[in-house]
Amino acid sequence: xxxxxxxxxxxxxxxxxxxxxxxxxxQSISSWLAWYQQKxxxxxxxxxxxxxxxxxxxPSRFSGSGSGTExxxxxxxxxxxxxxxxxxxQYNSYSLTFGGGTKVEIK
Amino acid sequence: QLQLxxxxxxxxxxxxxxxxxxxxxxxxxxSSSYYWGWIRQxxxxxLEWIGSIYYSxxxxxxPSLKSRVTISVDTSKNQFSxxxxxxxxxxxxVYYCARLDTIFGEIDYxxxxxxxTVSS
Numbered sequence: 153x154x155x156x157x158x159x160x161x162x163x164x165x166x167x168x169x170x171x172x173x174x175x176x177x178x179q180s181i182s183s184w185l186a187w188y189q190q191k192x193x194x195x196x197x198x199x200x201x202x203x204x205x206x207x208x209x210x211p212s213r214f215s216g217s218g219s220g221t222e223x224x225x226x227x228x229x230x231x232x233x234x235x236x237x238x239x240x241x242q243y244n245s246y247s248l249t250f251g252g253g254t255k256v257e258i259k
Numbered sequence: 260q261l262q263l264x265x266x267x268x269x270x271x272x273x274x275x276x277x278x279x280x281x282x283x284x285x286x287x288x289x290s291s292s293y294y295w296g297w298i299r300q301x302x303x304x305x306l307e308w309i310g311s312i313y314y315s316x317x318x319x320x321x322p323s324l325k326s327r328v329t330i331s332v333d334t335s336k337n338q339f340s341x342x343x344x345x346x347x348x349x350x351x352x353v354y355y356c357a358r359l360d361t362i363f364g365e366i367d368y369x370x371x372x373x374x375x376t377v378s379s
Binding site (some may be wrong): 153183184186188195196197198201202207239241242243244246247248249250251252253 | 294296298305306307308311319321322355359360363364365366367369370371372
């Protein structure tokens with residue numbers, strides 16, 4: 153099984169900050185990586201797919217990069233609506249694995 | 260607009276079988292571009308993929324749950340279903356049904372989720 157390790161698990165930041173979340177795969181997954189945002193009591197929302205493709209309707213302050221085993225999600229200027237938990241997810245050989253999540257809190 | 264809606268009992272007794280159905284509206288479950296899957300989230304914890312199914316009936320399961328999981332599809336009703344046997348308190352979670360892209364595996368549509376509690 154491919155394991156996904158996200159860091160940090162919690163991040164404290166202020167509005168306007170640049171925020172970076174990292175996700176590492178236990179083996180190469182090419183670009184088969186997605187990022188999600190989840191708010192309390194809600195289903196996750198797709199932000200990024202294929203490692204760096206922005207889902208339609210998602211603000212351009214969100215960006216993804218990486219390939220192979222190391223990936224990042226960047227929020228260029230944190231907005232009040234962005235305080236949430238973020239998950240990465242890999243897809244390989246019809247199997248999915250999620251990272252443990254990163255909670256972005258208000259500093 | 261595609262919508263997915265989970266339905267089923269919110270309370271299941273230990274050792275029994277959890278059964279949920281996902282009804283897809285606003286699109287066809289028989290699309291060749293998508294899989295249909297189940298993901299769960301225990302209270303206060305992260306996301307866990309349970310398994311996926313193609314409209315043809317091909318299934319893919321999380322190895323850690325494979326011995327207890329069955330996912331099936333009914334294309335005539337535009338529904339797919341989850342059965343998880345021999346449940347314990349550790350299976351208490353919000354269960355989501357979802358649509359997965361067949362190429363890059365991203366999940367672009369989710370149901371609202373349904374809380375299933377395992378308790379006597």
